[in-house]
Amino acid sequence: MLAIEADALRRTYTSRTGWLRPRRTETEAVRGVTFDVAPGELFGLLGPNGAGKTTTIKMLNTLLLPTSGTARVCGHDVARDPVAVRRRIGYVFGGDRGLYDRLSALDNLRYFAELYGVEARDQKRRIAELLDLVGLSGREQERVEGYSRGMRQRLHIARGLLHRPEVLFLDEPSIGVDPVAARDLRRTVADLAAGGTTVLLTTHYMAEADELCGRVAVIAGGRIRALGTPESLKARVGDRDVLEIEVYGVGEDVLDGVRRVPGVRGVAVEERGTAQALSVQTDRGAELHAPVLAALDGVRVGRVISREPSLEDAYIALVEGEDSPEPDHERAGEEAHDLTEMTA
Ligand SMILES: Nc1ncnc2c1ncn2[C@@H]1O[C@H](COP(=O)(O)OP(=O)(O)OP(=O)(O)O)[C@@H](O)[C@H]1O
Ligand SMILES: [Mg+2]
Numbered sequence: 001m002l003a004i005e006a007d008a009l010r011r012t013y014t015s016r017t018g019w020l021r022p023r024r025t026e027t028e029a030v031r032g033v034t035f036d037v038a039p040g041e042l043f044g045l046l047g048p049n050g051a052g053k054t055t056t057i058k059m060l061n062t063l064l065l066p067t068s069g070t071a072r073v074c075g076h077d078v079a080r081d082p083v084a085v086r087r088r089i090g091y092v093f094g095g096d097r098g099l100y101d102r103l104s105a106l107d108n109l110r111y112f113a114e115l116y117g118v119e120a121r122d123q124k125r126r127i128a129e130l131l132d133l134v135g136l137s138g139r140e141q142e143r144v145e146g147y148s149r150g151m152r153q154r155l156h157i158a159r160g161l162l163h164r165p166e167v168l169f170l171d172e173p174s175i176g177v178d179p180v181a182a183r184d185l186r187r188t189v190a191d192l193a194a195g196g197t198t199v200l201l202t203t204h205y206m207a208e209a210d211e212l213c214g215r216v217a218v219i220a221g222g223r224i225r226a227l228g229t230p231e232s233l234k235a236r237v238g239d240r241d242v243l244e245i246e247v248y249g250v251g252e253d254v255l256d257g258v259r260r261v262p263g264v265r266g267v268a269v270e271e272r273g274t275a276q277a278l279s280v281q282t283d284r285g286a287e288l289h290a291p292v293l294a295a296l297d298g299v300r301v302g303r304v305i306s307r308e309p310s311l312e313d314a315y316i317a318l319v320e321g322e323d324s325p326e327p328d329h330e331r332a333g334e335e336a337h338d339l340t341e342m343t344a
Pocket of ligand 2: 054
């Protein structure tokens with residue numbers, strides 16, 4: 001039996017905007033999302049802000065009803081049998097809410113254990129196990145108000161695991177967490193999956209998805225753009241080279257000029273302090289140093305390096321590349337399956 005089956009899930013939000021003349025606006029947050037997750041798999045939903053990741057998770061953990069489509073978790077339909085689903089899942093949303101600051105970590109876990117119906121005689125052992133798993137043993141007597149972000153996040157994960165869920169949903173586990181704490185968190189998540197828990201996590205961080213996930217669905221604009229192992233996604237940009245160019249103060253018009261250079265397949269910009277890093281994806285072996293630099297005429301240019309494409313480049317190409325036209329939703333599902341089969 002599959003741990004998660006999402007079939008053509010859609011969700012539209014209706015909200016009112018305006019005060020004098022209220023209008024109803026509809027947002028199609030998720031537009032036909034289909035994927036499966038096997039038991040014990042660590043599966044990632046990777047996508048930019050507003051892609052529909054949280055909405056997808058909320059339909060799977062029964063917090064939101066799908067507008068259409070179906071989903072099953074551990075074989076139970078999320079809409080028809082939400083109670084059975086809730087008994088088998090845990091979820092953790094990134095951020096600060098959901099813990100009692102004035103209580104110690106231990107008291108928080110005792111409280112939630114009670115709430116989740118963990119049997120009294122199991123509570124002590126279970127809590128000790130979890131404190132150990134998330135690396136908070138020895139700090140459990142401290143009040144949560146003195147906890148760092150990373151410690152809070154790990155306590156959230158412990159909370160989500162109290163009732164031994166088969167499936168854990170983690171919405172951006174490492175948001176706002178420093179790189180060292182994020183590495184510890186990733187280790188915790190990997191340990192969980194190694195212990196047999198199915199994990200569905202969302203992230204903006206390509207490196208996180210690459211390191212942790214067996215398979216990744218890249219989602220943007222409410223649709224799955226690609227689905228497969230991190231390697232299979234990288235292979236999609238395998239026929240490219242990347243020029244990384246440090247620039248200072250580059251405008252949209254100049255970027256458009258770079259995009260128009262023949263052989264350039266995509267351009268992404270990342271702010272790096274006072275400088276910006278341009279990643280220019282080019283056809284493999286195209287040797288576009290000269291024309292690309294010519295297109296940057298008048299812009300102060302720093303270091304220029306040529307490198308192999310990374311998962312991040314694949315992600316950028318999938319999310320905004322011109323060679324991934326928005327598939328209609330029926331096709332998006334099929335495409336996802338094709339890739340999975342190729343790499344399974
Ligand atoms: N309660 C809501 N009412 C109206 N629109 C909403 C609501 N929640 C989300 N949306 C919209 O739905 C779309 C998808 O949002 P969602 O939160 O699922 O994205 P996300 O991938 O989780 O983004 P992020 O990475 O920023 O968390 C966005 O356009 C968002 O503005
Ligand atoms: Mg979100």
